[in-house]
Every structure is written in structure tokens, then in C-alpha cells.
């Protein structure tokens with residue numbers, strides 16, 4: 001095997017598709033000229049990420065040379081740390097979305113999405129970088145042709161695959177109080193300006209679900225990217241959109257002028273906690289009416305919507321639960337496919353991290369923040385919100401996900417069905 005490897009991870013989701021963390025696709029030729037690609041199947045279940053044997057039992061086919069690792073999730077980064085310790089004769093270089101750097105000293109890497117244990121000593125043979133692959137190798141961002149070899153020894157040619165196509169690595173809004181993306185350095189912002197959609201020519205007969213990576217679709221992307229996406233029976237797209245007025249206007253314009261050739265699209269939207277008071281508190285920059293407008297547009301245009309809602313707030317009032325009830329009653333039927341419930345996680349460098357408390361979560365040397373802990377009275381209000389959602393879901397035709405987790409956090413686990 002070549003002494004230089006470019007490691008990418010993949011894992012099989014519960015729904016049966018392969019999630020490919022294809023971080024070297026934008027620099028395929030550059031990497032191909034220097035070494036071999038090597039795919040590693042990784043653990044998809046979040047609770048197993050905290051078991052040491054998940055990492056120590058995973059083999060690496062080389063013991064010397066250089067391994068570049070594309071790290072999309074924190075378990076990938078921890079794998080880099082474990083391999084560097086297991087193979088002292090190997091040089092390990094890890095970069096990718098989860099290794100993104102925080103603004104500060106340009107000569108030093110400070111992580112954006114987590115913190116380092118103060119006493120941590122990294123192995124000398126491990127380099128973690130917030131640079132893109134192109135920046136690391138000194139070529140312009142997005143100057144190569146996007147390419148991907150799906151590993152045939154692992155993935156059947158007819159299996160559905162989830163692949164990523166990056167639009168940018170930022171969010172033009174950047175203000176939500178539970179999000180740390182605003183801490184990213186401006187000089188490492190990268191944005192694709194030429195959309196060639198090379199995934200259209202992939203040698204793979206199974207369904208291709210393409211994640212259009214950006215923190216939040218801008219009105220410009222909605223106007224310029226959505227109408228030009230390749231349309232085919234085996235192509236689907238997923239992306240995230242903040243339900244702001246400018247985005248809604250752009251989306252309405254696109255769907256009105258597009259006709260039947262609209263690509264199969266699933267939009268992830270942040271419902272967060274649909275009361276205007278709570279949305280303002282979060283600095284989300286939207287109202288409940290804006291979210292309902294997104295649902296109306298998507299429902300009429302056949303765009304699937306996956307909503308995301310956060311529970312665990314410590315400042316809910318009865319009126320917020322009533323606002324949620326109003327929102328659910330107003331929601332168009334069958335406009336939202338699923339609602340993912342999550343308990344509020346306080347990520348480092350966020351306002352939530354300053355204002356809440358909870359038990360710290362670590363993965364090896366990486367401090368990941370905490371799940372928030374709140375008073376009994378606030379748990380009851382959060383649970384009342386969950387009860388309303390459960391009551392409305394069958395009437396409005398959406399599936400609830402993550403229910404048991406939030407019920408466990410709000411203290412009613414014994415009553416969970």
C-alpha cells in the first residue's frame with residue numbers, strides 16, 4: 001500500500017443509506033497524485049462514540065508514512081488521536097468540518113466546535129488543522145474538479161448513498177445564541193463560485209442524496225443554485241434554510257417559475273421553539289409567521305421539510321406553550337414530514353454555554369460542552385410543549401423523532417411509551 005493515505009469515513013445509517021464523509025472530493029486529483037484513498041467504516045450510533053474500544057479496535061493498514069484524515073464528526077477526530085498514539089511512526093494530519101478553527105492567532109489552531117482539556121498533551125505525530133485541503137497544500141479553494149470513488153468493496157452499486165457537495169463553510173446569519181459558527185475566522189471562509197455539479201456523473205446506480213453544505217442557504221443560493229441543480233430520478237438534495245422573509249421570497253419566486261422540473265429536495269428548517277418571544281430570545285431573526293410561510297410554500301411545491309425543535313429551555317412561560325399550540329394548529333397539514341426533537345446542548349463559545357449549567361461531556365481530550373440542566377418547573381413547561389407536539393403530530397401528518405431522549409431529559413422517562 002502507498003505510504004501516503006487519504007482516509008475518509010463512511011457509516012451506514014439506520015435507514016439503510018451509506019453516509020459518505022467524502023471530504024477529499026474537492027481536491028480529488030491533488031490527493032490522488034500524492035497517495036491512495038482509504039475508506040474506513042465508522043460507528044454511526046452516537047452512544048457508542050464514547051466507548052474506547054470503538055476506536056482502539058479499528059485497524060489502519062499502514063504503520064509508517066503519512067495519513068491525511070477528513071474528519072466530519074468528532075468521532076472521526078478522536079480516531080485520528082487514537083491512531084496517532086497507536087502508530088508513533090506515522091504522521092497523522094486531520095482536517096475537516098469538525099476540526100474548523102476559531103478566529104484568533106492565525107499561527108495556532110484553536111478548535112471552533114469544542115475545547116481541549118487544559119492538561120492535554122497531543123502526540124507529536126498528530127497535526128490538526130482548520131485549513132481546507134487546498135489551503136493546506138497551497139492551491140486556491142475549489143480549484144479542482146469534484147470527484148468521488150465510492151468504495152465498491154463496501155458499498156453495493158445499487159445502495160443509496162449520502163454525499164456532500166460544499167457550497168460554503170459558514171453562515172451569513174451567524175447570530176443564533178446556541179450556535180458557535182460566528183466564531184469562525186473570516187480569512188478561512190471558503191465559498192464555491194462555480195457550480196459544476198459533478199456528482200451528476202457518478203458511476204453509481206443507487207440513489208444519490210446530495211447534501212448541499214452550508215450553515216444556511218442564502219437567498220442568493222436559493223435563487224441561483226436551486227433552479228440549476230441536475231434533476232434525475234436517482235438524485236435527491238438536502239440542505240438547511242433559515243425561514244427568514246428574504247429566503248421565503250426567493251423560494252416562492254423559484255418554485256413559481258420552475259414548473260415540474262423542480263429537483264427532489266428536502267429542506268431542514270429550524271423551528272427551534274415556535275413562539276415569537278423565544279425566537280427573538282434566540283436571535284433567530286424569524287417569527288412563527290415566517291416559518292408557517294416556509295411550510296406553505298414547500299407544501300404547495302412538493303418540497304419535503306424536516307423540522308428541528310429544541311427543548312430544554314430554562315426561560316419558558318405558559319404563553320410560549322400557548323404560542324406553540326397556535327403554531328401547530330396553523331401549520332398546513334402534511335407540509336412537514338418529520339420533527340426532530342433535541343434537548344438543548346450548550347456548545348463552547350455560545351451564550352447558552354455561559355448562561356446554563358450541566359454535566360460536562362468529554363470525548364478523550366475534547367470537551368464538547370454539556371446537555372443543559374433546568375429546574376423542575378421548567379422541565380414541566382418543556383414537557384407540556386412535548387405533549388402538545390405529540391397531540392398534533394397525527395393531525396398534521398408529521399413524524400416525531402428523538403422523542404424518548406427529550407422525555408428522558410425532562411424527567412418523564414418512566415412514562416415514555
Ligand code: SF4
Nearest residue numbers: 171174175176179215
Ligand atoms: S442559522 Fe444555523 S448555522 Fe446560522 S447561526 Fe443560526 S443555527 Fe448557526
